[in-house]
Amino acid sequence: MQTGLDGRTVLVTGGNANIGKAIALAFAAERTNVVVCGRDAAQGRRVCDELPRHGAKDTLWYAADVTDRAQVQALVDAAREKFGGIDVLVNNVGGNVGLDAFAESDPSDWERDIALNITSTLNCTHAVLPGQIERGSGRVINIGSVSGIVGDPLLAVYSAMKGAVHAFTKVLAKEVGRHNITVNAIAPYGTLPEDGERDVSSGSRWHPDGIFARLAATRAEELHSVGRRTLLLRQTAHPSEIAAAAVYLASDAAAFVTGQILSIDGGTQIA
Template identity: 60%
Template structure:
């Protein structure tokens, strides 16, 4: 199937680990020009090398914190200087600072969760929209979460932030559809890297030594058990490549008439 993505400029944030890494490599396999954004220089260089091997037409790695408006501005200045346009933006950056009951959390944790999940999406989207509108086309794919649909105990602010990403997706789709821009989201559930050593970065929640989920599994065993849910399938977690495939579809020519949609890739967890 020809997705129409060959030669297109695709920006993937959080491209150094897990879903972002798999998504960047999936677009590389489509022959896209892939812009990798993250904070871990070593992991970024590794993914850039893999993207070239997988067939990317071009690869640009940029270290940036997309919660910072100034760094996002500099990032897209570099992208436009190199490629002149942005055809696809995948707002993948996300995560949470802690696994804790809300009453034990503090405003610093709330701000961190809102920044990494919501503000990062707003920052990057705001930068690409003028260029997409001028071009008369564009694809924006936001990575939300099933947490936004059903909520996860001890991840209250994370769930709320992802809910905001879903709402932003729907409203923005209405605002920019007349310019030929589609805006969609993916709601994954329980996506875990297959190889923690190879597919995580220094800041990943799944890093085998320092990851937040790794630490929570050791210190809050009972609480972790509470927000583990059962899918409708034998397998209880998604693979990063499965989320990446959904992103490729939503960015492809085959999804030209799909906008404002939140695509669940969750193994039927909301049914159970």
């Protein structure tokens, strides 16, 4: 498939780990300029060192917390200064900070889930859109979750915020379509890092000190209860499969696709 992405500039938030890293590598293979941001500078630089070997024309690593508007604006300004504009925004940052029934949850965890999953998306989109509107073209790809469609027990606020990402996707698609900008979301089910050492950052849920490791050691049965069966032999997605969907949605082949939520879930919703 001819994607038409050669030479375009792609910003991947949280592009230094797991799904985000796979997305950055996939866009590198399309000979794009890849901007990666995150909070773990050492991991971010390692990823950016890999990207040229996969075909990236150029790269930019920028350390930023995308829940902070000022840091997001500085990130976008740096990308524009180097590359002239951002053609594709992938809002990948997200995650959960707890695993509790809502009645027993800590309100401070709600605030962190809200910031990670929807505030980050709003901040980055708001900063990138003016340039795309001015140029009359662009792609916004939000990483949602099947949790935002069906709701996961013990993940009430996370599920609600991913649902908000999906709703934002649809509304924004209606607002900016007249500017030749498409807006879509990808809703993965469970996705495991392909390399547990090289594909995680210090803030990743999959880091040895991250929430999933802690829960696996102390509350394994509850953690297991959140899972759903797929229709396939394999029960989790590969990050590269999410990345392939992102490349498609950014490509010229998807120019007539907007306002969609693409589930990559192995059929869990009909299992």
